[in-house]
Amino acid sequence: MILLYDGSFEGFLSLVYEVYYEKLQVSTIVKKMPGSLLFERFHEVFTDEAKARKVLEGITKQFTKEQQRTIFNIFLCDTREHEMALLEYLRIGFKNPKELRNINNAHLFYIQNLEKELLCLVHKMYGFTRFEELDDGTLYAKIETKFNIVPFLGDHFAKRLGKIPFIIHDVKRSLAFVKNDELREIRSIASFDAPTYSSDEEKFKALWKSFFKAAAVESRYNPKLQQNWVPLLYRTYMSEFHA
Amino acid sequence: MKLTIEDKLSLLAGSAKYDVSCSSSGSENNYKTGELGCTHNSGICHSFTSDGRCVSLLKVLLTNVCIYDCAYCINRVSNDTPRTAFTPRELAELTINFYKRNYIEGLFLSSGIIKNEDHTMSLLLQTLRILRHEYRFNGYIHVKLIPGASKELIEEATLLAHRVSSNIELPSSKSLALLAPDKTKEKLLSPLKHARDITMERSSKPISMSTQMIIGATSESDFEILKLSSSLYQKALLKRVYYSAYIAVNNHKHLPVPELSKPPLLREHRLYQADWLLRFYGFSYDEILSENQNLDIQFDPKTFWALSNLHLFPIDVNRAPQEILVRIPGIGIRGALKILQARRFKQLSFEDLVKLKISLKKARYFIIAGKDFHRSTSLYEEKIKLALIHQGSNIIQPTLFDTSIYTGEL
Ligand code: SF4
Numbered sequence: 001m002i003l004l005y006d007g008s009f010e011g012f013l014s015l016v017y018e019v020y021y022e023k024l025q026v027s028t029i030v031k032k033m034p035g036s037l038l039f040e041r042f043h044e045v046f047t048d049e050a051k052a053r054k055v056l057e058g059i060t061k062q063f064t065k066e067q068q069r070t071i072f073n074i075f076l077c078d079t080r081e082h083e084m085a086l087l088e089y090l091r092i093g094f095k096n097p098k099e100l101r102n103i104n105n106a107h108l109f110y111i112q113n114l115e116k117e118l119l120c121l122v123h124k125m126y127g128f129t130r131f132e133e134l135d136d137g138t139l140y141a142k143i144e145t146k147f148n149i150v151p152f153l154g155d156h157f158a159k160r161l162g163k164i165p166f167i168i169h170d171v172k173r174s175l176a177f178v179k180n181d182e183l184r185e186i187r188s189i190a191s192f193d194a195p196t197y198s199s200d201e202e203k204f205k206a207l208w209k210s211f212f213k214a215a216a217v218e219s220r221y222n223p224k225l226q227q228n229w230v231p232l233l234y235r236t237y238m239s240e241f242h243a
Numbered sequence: 244m245k246l247t248i249e250d251k252l253s254l255l256a257g258s259a260k261y262d263v264s265c266s267s268s269g270s271e272n273n274y275k276t277g278e279l280g281c282t283h284n285s286g287i288c289h290s291f292t293s294d295g296r297c298v299s300l301l302k303v304l305l306t307n308v309c310i311y312d313c314a315y316c317i318n319r320v321s322n323d324t325p326r327t328a329f330t331p332r333e334l335a336e337l338t339i340n341f342y343k344r345n346y347i348e349g350l351f352l353s354s355g356i357i358k359n360e361d362h363t364m365s366l367l368l369q370t371l372r373i374l375r376h377e378y379r380f381n382g383y384i385h386v387k388l389i390p391g392a393s394k395e396l397i398e399e400a401t402l403l404a405h406r407v408s409s410n411i412e413l414p415s416s417k418s419l420a421l422l423a424p425d426k427t428k429e430k431l432l433s434p435l436k437h438a439r440d441i442t443m444e445r446s447s448k449p450i451s452m453s454t455q456m457i458i459g460a461t462s463e464s465d466f467e468i469l470k471l472s473s474s475l476y477q478k479a480l481l482k483r484v485y486y487s488a489y490i491a492v493n494n495h496k497h498l499p500v501p502e503l504s505k506p507p508l509l510r511e512h513r514l515y516q517a518d519w520l521l522r523f524y525g526f527s528y529d530e531i532l533s534e535n536q537n538l539d540i541q542f543d544p545k546t547f548w549a550l551s552n553l554h555l556f557p558i559d560v561n562r563a564p565q566e567i568l569v570r571i572p573g574i575g576i577r578g579a580l581k582i583l584q585a586r587r588f589k590q591l592s593f594e595d596l597v598k599l600k601i602s603l604k605k606a607r608y609f610i611i612a613g614k615d616f617h618r619s620t621s622l623y624e625e626k627i628k629l630a631l632i633h634q635g636s637n638i639i640q641p642t643l644f645d646t647s648i649y650t651g652e653l
Binding site for chain 1: 248249261289291292295298299302341344508
């Protein structure tokens with residue numbers, strides 16, 4: 001049976017609830033109605049807070065802190081087929097938590113590697129995220145990433161930037177982490193007007209570029225290695241890579 | 244002619260780029276609520292230059308004016324190059340603005356010697372004071388100690404910076420006399436000693452310090468170099484020695500001819516690998532090399548050591564303790580830990596090792612795992628050598644696709 005849900009974490013938890021209590025045999029989980037439905041049965045899950053809460057309670061009871069973090073982390077790997085693996089992870093955990101350490105299980109192995117991939121991306125973006133200063137002093141960063149890592153970046157930069165207000169804008173997902181004196185939250189951003197930048201912004205960008213150029217040692221020139229470390233897909237918002 | 248801040252930055256970053264001792268990893272996290280900046284203990288790379296090296300710090304000189312005349316240095320007094328200097332305030336503002344935009348993890352500040360040693364050290368400290376006290380900046384700061392600066396100034400530096408260092412540059416007094424006539428080993432080591440002693444008095448741990456040695460400018464063997472590193476580690480003077488392949492920037496009668504000399508990158512790479520064996524795998528320098536020997540070019544130092552000590556192999560991965568496991572070529576600390584953990588549940592076979600993602604490329608010639616033993620090659624040195632070489636590109640392209648230059652793990 002194909003299950004359709006809205007892609008939210010609550011939605012997924014509601015889905016888990018229905019799979020359990022209605023004993024559904026799931027083959028695929030999708031966020032969008034598929035184009036053709038030939039042979040498969042199809043069921044749409046509606047996000048239901050009460051159901052989600054119940055499943056969440058179960059998770060907090062049955063899984064260790066670290067495993068709970070894994071569940072949440074995997075959920076952020078939203079460009080992969082993470083739902084089936086996660087469903088299996090939960091099934092195993094509710095049945096026999098000890099089994100969760102068995103990497104001979106393909107689902108668990110997949111999850112372990114997926115989580116690694118996510119954390120690796122997070123670490124890279126700690127370095128590759130670039131802020132620009134707006135005219136009111138807010139720092140504004142645009143990102144486009146494979147997985148949804150806004151929560152990680154938000155926490156990281158909240159520690160780092162002290163009292164300075166900032167916005168991290170996930171362009172692909174239309175999400176933003178917003179932090180200022182009054183609030184600290186992730187919200188969805190339907191539209192975003194082009195902001196006005198501080199008068200210093202261009203100057204510091206230019207300075208950064210000259211620093212970047214001056215720091216390279218010509219006799220060790222090795223662009224292949226450079227690209228190995230910073231693949232092109234990360235470079236969109238990194239001014240040092242633009243002419 | 245008045246230089247713009249951009250010109251200054253180009254010049255002063257350009258002359259600092261040969262210093263490689265600048266990673267920010269390994270410092271403690273020190274986040275304070277509401278203040279600007281904190282360090283991250285695994286180190287964060289913010290970009291990579293066209294030579295493939297990581298940029299994590301604003302690495303600059305305060306000034307490239309210098310009264311010394313070190314032959315290998317682009318800033319030596321006898322060179323006719325444009326000179327300039329940042330004011331401490333300019334430098335502090337640059338750091339803060341770069342940090343805010345997440346271009347950098349912090350500052351790596353060095354300097355030519357302007358007027359005299361203490362005067363220069365005071366200017367460096369002035370920059371640090373503005374950053375720490377005025378801007379309340381908590382991000383990473385590494386400052387070069389000026390050889391010959393007075394004790395009080397060194398003490399203040401240890402209070403303001405996360406890491407201090409002083410470059411030894413050349414591996415022997417003889418070479419220093421030849422190429423850096425204003426420097427002596429004592430003069431270079433004394434700020435490190437001060438810094439160690441002062442910080443040991445304050446707490447049981449000395450401040451984390453590093454140094455750099457230029458490789459290939461003079462005739463010392465790898466044996467001498469590793470011996471020196473090892474004694475510096477033992478005296479708790481240093482946490483890290485960086486090796487920097489000599490890059491010709493000047494003509495000098497005691498230096499290799501620039502046109503003929505390419506930076507010895509592979510040698511540098513091998514030294515990092517050997518250094519890793521010293522720091523983490525419990526090897527001593529005279530196990531790795533004998534008197535006046537250089538590191539093997541074809542094999543990494545651990546494989547070379549194993550090939551010269553075949554009587555210790557094969558090692559049974561189901562029995563050997565950690566300190567022995569890490570001596571197997573191809574098995575690093577992480578691999579050893581995985582093996583220790585996994586074998587609590589069962590006897591490990593070659594297949595299990597593969598599952599644990601342990602690379603058997605080299606290791607298989609040196610281990611027994613359960614009933615498995617790589618019988619196609621008996622433990623006979625020449626045969627293993629051949630087998631290892633025929634695995635394809637055995638001579639590692641230094642730096643290319645090889646992260647062990649940064650980690651050194653073998
Ligand atoms: S003291 Fe430093 S800056 Fe001055 S010439 Fe020697 S190496 Fe260069």
